[in-house]
Each structure stands twice: as C-alpha cells, then as structure tokens.
Amino acid sequence: MKIKNTAKTLLMIACLGLTAGCMDLDVKNMNDPDLERVLVTPEDYRALLAGGYNAWWRGSHANRLPFAHFDGWADNLTTTNEYQIYYSMSTQEPRNRIDNNPGSDGYLSMQTPWQHLNSAVSTANDVINYVEVNGNSIIINRRDETMMMLSMAYLLRGISKGYLANFFDQAYIINETITDLRFQPYTAVLESAIDDIDRAVQIAQANSFTTFAFLSNVAMTNQELIGFANTQAAKFIISNGRTGSHYDRQDWQRVVDYASNGYGKDLIIEGTGTAATGWRHEYQRQSGLDWYWKTDLRIINLMDPNYPMKYPVKAAQNAYAIPPAQSNDARLELDFTYDPHNLHRFVIARGPQLQSVYYYTRYEDLYLNQGFGDIVVFRKENIDMMLAEAYVHLGQKPLAISLLNSGSRVSRGGLPPIPANATDQEVLNAIYYEVEIDLQRTWVGYQYFLARRRDMLQAGTPLHLPVPFEELQILEEPVYTFGGATFTSEEGTADGANAWDKDWFPGMYDHWYDNR
Numbered sequence: 001m002k003i004k005n006t007a008k009t010l011l012m013i014a015c016l017g018l019t020a021g022c023m024d025l026d027v028k029n030m031n032d033p034d035l036e037r038v039l040v041t042p043e044d045y046r047a048l049l050a051g052g053y054n055a056w057w058r059g060s061h062a063n064r065l066p067f068a069h070f071d072g073w074a075d076n077l078t079t080t081n082e083y084q085i086y087y088s089m090s091t092q093e094p095r096n097r098i099d100n101n102p103g104s105d106g107y108l109s110m111q112t113p114w115q116h117l118n119s120a121v122s123t124a125n126d127v128i129n130y131v132e133v134n135g136n137s138i139i140i141n142r143r144d145e146t147m148m149m150l151s152m153a154y155l156l157r158g159i160s161k162g163y164l165a166n167f168f169d170q171a172y173i174i175n176e177t178i179t180d181l182r183f184q185p186y187t188a189v190l191e192s193a194i195d196d197i198d199r200a201v202q203i204a205q206a207n208s209f210t211t212f213a214f215l216s217n218v219a220m221t222n223q224e225l226i227g228f229a230n231t232q233a234a235k236f237i238i239s240n241g242r243t244g245s246h247y248d249r250q251d252w253q254r255v256v257d258y259a260s261n262g263y264g265k266d267l268i269i270e271g272t273g274t275a276a277t278g279w280r281h282e283y284q285r286q287s288g289l290d291w292y293w294k295t296d297l298r299i300i301n302l303m304d305p306n307y308p309m310k311y312p313v314k315a316a317q318n319a320y321a322i323p324p325a326q327s328n329d330a331r332l333e334l335d336f337t338y339d340p341h342n343l344h345r346f347v348i349a350r351g352p353q354l355q356s357v358y359y360y361t362r363y364e365d366l367y368l369n370q371g372f373g374d375i376v377v378f379r380k381e382n383i384d385m386m387l388a389e390a391y392v393h394l395g396q397k398p399l400a401i402s403l404l405n406s407g408s409r410v411s412r413g414g415l416p417p418i419p420a421n422a423t424d425q426e427v428l429n430a431i432y433y434e435v436e437i438d439l440q441r442t443w444v445g446y447q448y449f450l451a452r453r454r455d456m457l458q459a460g461t462p463l464h465l466p467v468p469f470e471e472l473q474i475l476e477e478p479v480y481t482f483g484g485a486t487f488t489s490e491e492g493t494a495d496g497a498n499a500w501d502k503d504w505f506p507g508m509y510d511h512w513y514d515n516r
Contacts, residue, residue: 042138042145045127046212049149052123052156053214057279059116060163061377061444066109066465067283068293070448073461075500076440077360078296080350084108086293093351095460095494097484100469110468113167117160121174124157129176148211151203151222155229158196162236165190166449169464169482169492181475183467190240197233201226215377216269216279227263231378234258234386239449242463242492247393247453255390259383267377274371281375284441287360288367291342294356298500299440300336302433303327309501312509315516316352319343322512324357329413331437335362353506360440378442381408385439388431392424400427408438451500459496460485 039045061067065084071077072090080087085106088096099106127149130136137146164171170183173192184192204222213219220228238255241247272278274285286292301309304325315322321340325332336358346355366373384407388400398420405417409430418430435450451457462483472479482492489495496502 039126039130042140045130045138045149046140046145048123049127049152049156050212050214052120052127052153054277054279055116055123056120056156056160056163057215058276059113059120059160062276062280062282063108063112064283064286065106065112066167067444069106069109070445071293071441073457074448074451075296075298075458076436076447077293078354078356079293080347080354081292081345087347087350091351091354093354093458094485095458095462095483097460097487098462098466098481100466100479100481102469107468110168110465111470113163113465114171114468114471117164117167118172120160121157121172124153124160125174125176125178127153128157133176145209147203147207148209148222151200151207151209151225152211152214153200154196154203155200155225155232158193158200158229159232159236161189161193161196162232165193166236166239166445167465168467170467183477186240186242186464190236193236194233197229201229204229215267216272216375218267218269224263227261228267230258231262231383234262234383235443235446238386238389238453239446241453244453244455249394252390252393255386256394259386259390262383263378264380264383266379268374269377271366271371271373271375278371279375280371281366282371283444284363284375285366285371287362287441288364290337290339290359291345293359294339294342295336295358295360297356297358299436300325300332300356300358302436303329303332308509308512310353310504310509311355312512313352313506314510315513316343316346316348316355318513320513320516321357329415329437331408331413334412335360335437335440337361353504363441376442379439381434382439382442382446385431385434389428392427392431397422397424397427400431404430404434407434409434412438452494455494455498456500457494457496458499458501459488459494461494461496463492463494 039048068077068086069090072079072086078091080091082088085104089098089106089109100110101107131138131146131150137144138149139145161171161173165186168186170185171189172181173184173189174181204226207222209222211219211225234255237251237258269279271280271285274280274282297307297311298309301307304327307325308322312322321343324338338357339359340357343355343357363376366375384403388403391397391400401418401420401422404427409415410417418427432450432454436447439446452463457463460483464482466481469479482490484493487493
C-alpha cells in the first residue's frame, strides 16, 4: 500500500472517508489538534457517543442500500425497477458485476455503510482514548459514568467492525492509537470485533449501570447491554462465512456460547420518521410500498411447494396474473399480500421470470405512518434460530427441535411440531424456512448471509462488497470489485455449483398459463 503523506491520509480517513461522524457531530478525529477544543465537558463525550451509535445505525440499518441489494442477491425480493440500480446490480439474471465507481447509481451500496461504520469506529476510539489512554473520568451530574461509557464505546467499536466484516471483503482494524492503516481480511476484522465486544461485556459485568437511550428511545441496564452484545457477536460469527466450507465445530460452539447469553427478547425501538439524521429503517419501512420490491416467488414456493419458484414466462408475456398460492402456514396470509394489479410495473424485457404477484406487508404500518412507529431491530426468534442451527451442527438436535416447536413456526404459522425422529437435514431445513419466512427484514442482510453460507447463491452473485473506489484512491490502492456471471471462478464471486435455481429453465412453468 502506498501512503505518501501519513498525517494527511489519517485526516482524510477521519473526516473525508468518515464524513458522517465529522458532519453530524462537528467533531474531528483524535489526530486533529482541534479535538480538545471541541470536546470540553463530559456531556460532550456522551453526545459524541450518542452520535456514534446513530452513525452505526445509519451504516447498518437505516438506509435502503446495500440492504435491498443483499435481499436481491438472496432472491428474497424481485424487481425490474432500475432506481439505484436495484435491477441491474441485484436481481438481473444472469448476475452483473458490481460497478465500484462513484458515477454508478449503486455506489452508495458500498459508500454508505463504509462511511458510517468507520465513523462509528472513530467515535468509539475518541472515547476510549479519553478514558483509557489519557486517564480521564466522565462524571455527569455528580454521577460517575466512566465505565458505562467505556463499555458502550468498546461495544460500538465492536458492532461497527462486525458489520464491516460481514459486508466487505476487507476493512481497517483501527484502535484508539491508530497504528496500522493497512486493510485486513474480513476474518481478521471479525476477530477484532469480537475482542471489542468481549471487552465491553467484561466491563459491563464488573459494573452496575443503566445507559442513556442510545438506540432511539431504548436505554439498557448493564445486564441488558451484555445480552445485546452477545447477540451481536453470535450474529457476526454465524454470518461471516462466504461458503459452507468456512464453518467447523468451533464456529458453531462459539455461536452457542454467545447466543445462549443473548438479549432474550425482541428488541424494538421507536422510528422517528424518514429524516436522514433520525432513527429510521428505510428498508423495513418501504416494504409496504406495493410495487417497489416484490416478494421473490422462491419465498412463496417455500410456503406452497406447488407454486412456481420463478414467474411463468408465458404468463408474464401475456400479462396474466397467476392465482394466489395455498399454504398450511398462516403467515402466507399474515405477512404477505397477493397483488395481481401491478404486473405492469415490471419490464418484460428485463426478465419475465422476475415478476411477482406478492409483496411483504408485515411492516406495512411503518410505511403508512411515514417511518414513525415500531422498528424491529431483531426478534427473540432471531436468537433462537441461531442457537437451533448451531445445535444441529453440534449433534444436539433435540435442543434445536425444542426451539423450533416453541417458536413462531407453531405459534404464528400454525404448522405441526417437528417430530423427535426428524433427520438432521429436515431440522436444518425447518430452521432455514423460519429465517426466510418469519425473520425477513429484521437483521439486515441475514437471508443473504444464510444463502451465502449454504452455497445457494446464483452463479455470479457477489459474496461481499468491495472497499469503495474513493477509499482505494485515497490510499493509492487498485480499484477492484466482485460478481458477474463470467467471473464465477474468481474468489469473492459465487460459482453457482449449488445454486437454488440451477435446474430452472424458461418454459418450466408455462402450464400455469396454458391451463388457466
């Protein structure tokens, strides 16, 4: 890596590459000599940390990109809508290569999470430096908040790096003293994230406190913060593999170790509308827009195996809306809406098989209320399904079956309990089904990560995002990217050997039109 002027590069990374933190808080990185003039009082550091969590949220949840693209790659949604290149970047078949160029309408898929997550890391480093390096205390209204703030800072740094590891092929591992500016592979970034989360938990275990409301309207006790931290760690570990061969017994045991000490309940925060600087979940909110991102028929086929996995080509060419699916799973009616009226929104020339007559409406109230209302960060079911999957791989199938039968599969779906004599694969399939059906649009990218670790992505699908063009230019690194149907032998691009649709052909479902 070439760095001609280290001081200049540090400042650019802090306040150009990490625009969100510097703009939102008017606070610069520790390498800026003006920092001490900006951060004067203990309250300033609490405000700084609050802004850091909002930057983390904006990089991991708030925006539509890259989260819609992740769901497109996982064939959870379908569209031929080219706004922000939803179609050409994520749903086009065969798959395209990511255009890692600032002139691309999809560039925000890399830039937005990269900027905000690194900004959050920078903020966390400021607080850690203030307390641990400079030996300061943070006392507000005569209450010592030092250890609470320190635990939260380590947690912020850890969960920001965790998302960087899951999203990108490489990232910085920058601590409070910034000693190494080389990119590190996603595996190393994950381990650094887990180290930070472990440190946050260690501090929280040794100190009793209640945080300020760092997630919109949600504050946590130290015990709740420990549960939140463990949940995040388990999620990052289970989501980090790019192929199924990544995972071994140790990985699954780590998932159990963290998830079994997880949050233990749904985490729901208050949405504050669609303003860019507020608390929003724009992707979850826009699920309610009935033509924007339709449900891929792969998902409907899971609930009704007799239904087409892709839209019948002849039906699409003749503007025929196929009839609704039938399922024993009540969630087909609870969470999805049959919509035969918006087929004209699809562009036939971009792939008739991409059409759909369903959209996802579980979070429609958030859309109807313009982003105000309950935002689901995750559900207890997210934690339970991580545990269940790990239990099967560890040879503890009865524990997995118990979690399935006590969860949404039965309580919301009305499906029969999994029998005790079910095979390992039958139990795993039931777990995957719950993640696909009940947990849509909770954890960002989770269905994509699931498809990635199951080796089921379509040929040419990117396995992760590249570092954004502008960041590579700062460091004079070569620009690179991933994906594309002609790049399936390239590391970082799915080869499609076990793709879910490898047996599909264009005339496969023509009888749905012929027998109408």
